[in-house]
Amino acid sequence: MHKNQVQGSASHEGASGTQAVDDMSRDFAFTSKLDALVAWGRKNSLWPMPYGTACCGIEFMSVMGPKYDLARFGAEVARFSPRQADLLVVAGTITEKMAPVITRIYQQMLEPKYVISMGACASSGGFYRAYHVLQGVDKVIPVDVYIPGCPPTPEAVMDGIMALQRMIATNTPRPWKDNWKNPYEQA
């Protein structure tokens, strides 16, 4: 399979290559599994959608900002449209009122999609054991990586993103994701 997909595309004869280019492409042929190549590409080009609702959102802006510079991780294109993003960063408290909204946003993202729950509130409700706060965003959408802290330091956020990159690189299966159903959808 990899022969067709990877080597084959590099050695198309006649279309545009001269003999020299053809030889060179044979010298530099990649030998890899397609899965691994795709995973490598995915992990290094995460397009985050910051769902910054509260304090963590400000700290995530710091991570995007000049000092910590998330661009080093290939995750520099912050997109505010779910259609253009593959990583949902839930940064901040999700309230009961917000829960249907974020569920819808998650649903609108295209596969493959990942979710990072940043900070205590998004992960568990934090110290808001309160009537209007959702006790963790994983009550409504599946989460891949939880980042602790209130709010987490930018270093912790980067650690979380690297953890997610390792998960993507190794194609670690996340079975709960496939079983996810929108809790608000009427049967």
Next chain:
Amino acid sequence: MNKLENLKQALSGKFKIENYKFIHAVGDDVLEVPKEDVPALLMHLRESGAFDFLMDVCGVDYPARERRFDVVYNLFSSKDASRLRIKAQVGEGESIGTAINAYKGADWFEREAYDMFGIIFDGHPNLRKILTHHQFVGHPLRKDYEADHQQSCTTSLPIHFLNEPGSPGDVLNDKYVPLNIGPAHTAMHGTLRVMAEMDGETIVRANCEIGYLHRCFEKMAETHPYNQVIPYTDRLNYCSAPMNNIGYCKAVERILGVEIPPKAQAMRVILAELSRIIDHTISIGTGAMDLGALTSFFYMFGLREEVYGLFEKLCGARLTVSMTRVGGMAQDAPEGWFDEVLALCKELRRGTDEMAAMVVDNKIFIQRTRGVCPVSAADAIQWGYTGPMLRASGVNLDLRKAKPYYGYDALDFDVPVGTSGDIYDRYLVRFEEMRQSIRIIEQVCKNVPGGDYTIRDKGIVLPEKKDVYGNIEGLMNHFMLIIKGLRPPVGEVYDATEAANGELGFYLVSDGSANPYRLKVRPPCFAIYQSYPTVVKGAMLADAIATIASMNLIAGELDR
């Protein structure tokens, strides 16, 4: 007492003051009146010019009482910076007249009191839920509502508008295009939702919905001891967290009747002014970003990181510092910290000037903001604007000057005032405030008082760790204070500080126990944001986005 006597004379003859109670307690003037008199009394106080601001309307629940609710109005006079609190008792199922006719700014505050307590305001044009979601049953701030009783929300509300007189209300007009922005949208700060009806690019009418970040701050405060409320206050305005710490601790200290040592005051002033600077950088940076200038965002965050570095040195945390304690500060500043602040001031000054050259001297920025959505001084006062927004409209009111605290009266600084109240003025005022804050910090840092960083009252402040681990008295003191908590005397107080966005007020009711009986926050941007639909009416959509950015809305304090 003098002011109360004057008030008594001014009101006699016009109202049946024999039914009124004039109280002076914990430094506040309080007036208890029958609920029937409230609308007329408020109208009289405003029209006579005695009190031009209505800062806050809130409820307090006393379930054991015959008429269980107190409705509390906090009034403020910009002339002599005096305050008056008016209280009226309302029973369950009873109603009280609305204050909107006297003060437009009562609108959302009354809706909130209705949402939280179920108090009905007669004559309110749009009395419906504001903070809790539309499927929520009950009134959460009543004492018989469990703090952790969650109720799930399954749908979002469709686009809706206020029921304005003469308009079809929720019914959409066929001629116009309904447009929903938020609560998750690039141009929306945090979790705001704006619904607009568009005629081309022009907004025919707009409505905003809040409550997407209602984190039950006030209920949490009621269920936690005084010192444990401090981390919650951090998360009100998370762009300038130390200022909220200071405001809250100042209110508790006032009800306790203690004064903090000079060094703690100096540290608080430095923290507050640094917070003001970083709050304004965020406001300006994201505001310019909404107008398409991404550079400003990177620039301002570079500056902000420098200040964060100082916070980290002071206490280990960046954003949510929780540095103050009731009675002073949590710990002393490390060696050489004040010198580092001084050194940073130079950099901040240079950065501020560069940013100003980039933003307010920019031709595109000027054309996008000058003369756009102005608010007149009279309107601003009516809505209850405070802070940079009010000063941009031309009202010279700053609590640091009007009612100085922590030695602000001894410091040399100016209060910038705008002229037209448009968006451009708001940014000009913010830039100038940053410069003035740098001046204040430099003055304080050059002359830091010596002495302790906290009071040493054993009933209020925990002993130092060396005593806790070193001798039995310190250990017992620590133990007792943690178990019993600090207990202020029975009473109530309204205390305000000049936060980055305006007047941050804390209305604290103590019943003598270890938890606040009621803690009401008066968030500055709550009063500001309620004017938004009126301000942007007839404006272009892009101008509405610029307006929302200039208001510097922080959802944490807006929704609490």
